[in-house]
Amino acid sequence: MTTTLVPYDEALTRYEPVLGIETHIELGTKSKMFCGCSTEFGAPPNTQVCPVCLGLPGSLPVTNQAAIEGIIKIGLALNCSIVEWCRFARKNYFYPDMPKNFQISQYDEPLCVDGHLDVEVDGETYRIEIERVHMEEDTGKSLHVGGATGRIQGADHSLVDYNRAGIPLVEIVTKPIVATGDKAPLVARAYATELRELVRALGVSDVRMEQGSMRCDVNVSLMPAGSSVWGTRSETKNVNSLRSVERSVRHEIERQAGVLDAGERVIQETRHFHEDTGTTTSGRSKEEAQDYRYFPEPDLVPMAPPREWVDELLTDRPELPAARRARVRAEWSLSDKELQDIVNAGALDLIEETVRAGAEASAARKWWMNELSRRATEQGVELTELPVTPADVVRVSALVAEGALNDKLARQVFDGVLAGEGTPDEVVEKRGLKIVSDEGELSTVIDEVIAGNPDIAEKIRGGKVAAAGALVGAVMKATRGQADAGRARELIIQKLTG
Amino acid sequence: MPDEHAATGSAEERASGGAITRDEVAHLARLSRLALREDELDHLAGQLGDIISAVARVQEVAAQDIPPTSHALPLTNVFRTDEVRPGLTPEQALAAAPAAEQQRFKVPRILDEEA
Numbered sequence A: 001m002t003t004t005l006v007p008y009d010e011a012l013t014r015y016e017p018v019l020g021i022e023t024h025i026e027l028g029t030k031s032k033m034f035c036g037c038s039t040e041f042g043a044p045p046n047t048q049v050c051p052v053c054l055g056l057p058g059s060l061p062v063t064n065q066a067a068i069e070g071i072i073k074i075g076l077a078l079n080c081s082i083v084e085w086c087r088f089a090r091k092n093y094f095y096p097d098m099p100k101n102f103q104i105s106q107y108d109e110p111l112c113v114d115g116h117l118d119v120e121v122d123g124e125t126y127r128i129e130i131e132r133v134h135m136e137e138d139t140g141k142s143l144h145v146g147g148a149t150g151r152i153q154g155a156d157h158s159l160v161d162y163n164r165a166g167i168p169l170v171e172i173v174t175k176p177i178v179a180t181g182d183k184a185p186l187v188a189r190a191y192a193t194e195l196r197e198l199v200r201a202l203g204v205s206d207v208r209m210e211q212g213s214m215r216c217d218v219n220v221s222l223m224p225a226g227s228s229v230w231g232t233r234s235e236t237k238n239v240n241s242l243r244s245v246e247r248s249v250r251h252e253i254e255r256q257a258g259v260l261d262a263g264e265r266v267i268q269e270t271r272h273f274h275e276d277t278g279t280t281t282s283g284r285s286k287e288e289a290q291d292y293r294y295f296p297e298p299d300l301v302p303m304a305p306p307r308e309w310v311d312e313l314l315t316d317r318p319e320l321p322a323a324r325r326a327r328v329r330a331e332w333s334l335s336d337k338e339l340q341d342i343v344n345a346g347a348l349d350l351i352e353e354t355v356r357a358g359a360e361a362s363a364a365r366k367w368w369m370n371e372l373s374r375r376a377t378e379q380g381v382e383l384t385e386l387p388v389t390p391a392d393v394v395r396v397s398a399l400v401a402e403g404a405l406n407d408k409l410a411r412q413v414f415d416g417v418l419a420g421e422g423t424p425d426e427v428v429e430k431r432g433l434k435i436v437s438d439e440g441e442l443s444t445v446i447d448e449v450i451a452g453n454p455d456i457a458e459k460i461r462g463g464k465v466a467a468a469g470a471l472v473g474a475v476m477k478a479t480r481g482q483a484d485a486g487r488a489r490e491l492i493i494q495k496l497t498g
Numbered sequence B: 001m002p003d004e005h006a007a008t009g010s011a012e013e014r015a016s017g018g019a020i021t022r023d024e025v026a027h028l029a030r031l032s033r034l035a036l037r038e039d040e041l042d043h044l045a046g047q048l049g050d051i052i053s054a055v056a057r058v059q060e061v062a063a064q065d066i067p068p069t070s071h072a073l074p075l076t077n078v079f080r081t082d083e084v085r086p087g088l089t090p091e092q093a094l095a096a097a098p099a100a101e102q103q104r105f106k107v108p109r110i111l112d113e114e115a
Helices: A008-014 A065-077 A181-202 A242-261 A307-315 A321-331 A336-344 A348-356 A361-379 A390-401 A407-418 A424-431 A439-452 A454-461 A465-478 A485-497 B011-017 B022-031 B038-056 B090-094
Strands: A015-026 A089-092 A102-105 A112-121 A124-137 A141-145 A157-161 A168-174 A214-224 A234-239 A269-274 A279-282 B104-108
Touching: A008 A015, A008 A181, A008 A242, A015 A181, A015 A242, A065 A112, A065 A124, A065 A168, A065 A181, A065 A307, A102 A124, A112 A181, A124 A181, A181 A214, A181 A242, A181 A321, A214 A242, A234 A242, A242 A269, A242 A279, A321 A336, A321 A348, A336 A348, A336 A361, A348 A361, A348 A390, A361 A390, A361 A407, A390 A407, A390 A424, A407 A424, A439 A454, A439 A465, A439 A485, A454 A465, A454 A485, A465 A485, B022 B038
Parallel strands: A234 A269
Antiparallel strands: A015 A168, A015 A214, A089 A102, A112 A124, A124 A168, A141 A157, A157 B104, A214 A234, A269 A279
8 A cells, every 4th residue: 555645844734743652761770680691792693692692491580679770760750759668570472583482571560660751842842741660571583584685574484593682771751751743853852862971871771772782662643733533643663763763653654644544544554764765664564453361470479679679779879861961961051052062972981981081172072073073973973982081072173272183184183092102102203293383494485386377476575465365375386284374374475575 | 461351251150150152262262273073162151161160160269358368478568688590591592493593593483474
């Protein structure tokens, strides 16, 4: 069935979107949720498994305390109540990603309930209500073989790796997000972004969407503008980048508006998002509504987090992103936009560390946000993945401040550092990158340049001082950028008019 | 996901009547991936009904002040510290697998052809 998409702005004139977001976050514990297997990402298949996570007969799970601390920290940061007593539940289903034929999860007794997270879009604050935060275990990874596309559809058989099965997984479920209008895609993205920042600040997960340690399921429905009866929702599964969260909401609005405009009904189904086209396609609509036959997990005793423990986790928590942004904004005298750019570039930690190590905030910001962000984008990596440290930026800034380097040379120093040629000082030494401050040498170069450009020299002699720029350029070229351009200009004018 | 609780009838229904319908048995068989013959459905509906009736008797003695119990031991908060322990080698892990390929468990097609 093909649906005619309704242009986004037009769709919003007739329909009001309602969103719901379920986010799964793998906690960064050393061992799995219910056994001692390592959680290291990227190990060869089935090297981090044991009888418990393989569901072998007779094995018994034991809860990882660090995981429970992790989820309570997340719950507290989301302003949730931590319940006094709750249990794990068995979610039964037949699908080979869990060898036990069930997943240990929580059902009607989640550990954290009723919270909220405030996010900002275009200067406006939206309060996202949190329904629940519960603890469960991640599933194994399937490789579908024999189909044309590597997808489950049309596959001949599947190959399963259980390294991921049993990694602590926290599920965060929002209440319906209403009244966001045409900002819906941006609000969804802002929520995912803020949640990621929050969890990262808590230090309980690396929240890397591209590695799957944070994944979003995005529910979208439309209702006619002015109505209060919600429409049927679709659920786009495993959206794995912040940009995709925004795009998938946008696409679903355009698609569902098309379905409704045609007088058809939106089907309640799971959908898959495709990064390349920015569109979604139908998932498992044919499967009957799941009946997971939840029941209290008999192999695990209930949890009753003592108040003192919860209070301690609250007291010991680090500065949260919203408070930190307010502080940094004031300390560095930034505009909202400047701060937002820094946050979006993932540069806040790096800049703050650079400033703490002795650089001026403005210099630290300049190098990380302009030069190094550009390099990271070019190489398709996160800023933090560049092989350059805050200490390197401090050193380069100091060399610029004391006049030993100009910006152009400083960029070459970063070239060297990024190429693995050593520390900034070593790169300066090896590449011979110092501003030529030896007046004699500079004077010789200028004489040569004047001799080589008699026409321009004549203009300057005739009073057209502005023409000196061309000669300065030639001097910089002759010295491979190592001359002090300002001083070169002074000397040129002095020689020709003095 | 709470909204996906479905189809098998409420606990009260079963507890009061003690019966389970043939359709419910067929539904459970589908969920459990059990291929039951028609005569087996009737047979099991009777047997399961008896079991449910027997278990339902517990409710006759459970007064309002006795909360439902899911665990026999009065324990809470049994935790382990977050330490990595050696598990199985891939060879050991895959030893009992019906089929393996690329050091992974090989399983039959998950979705039916028409899916």
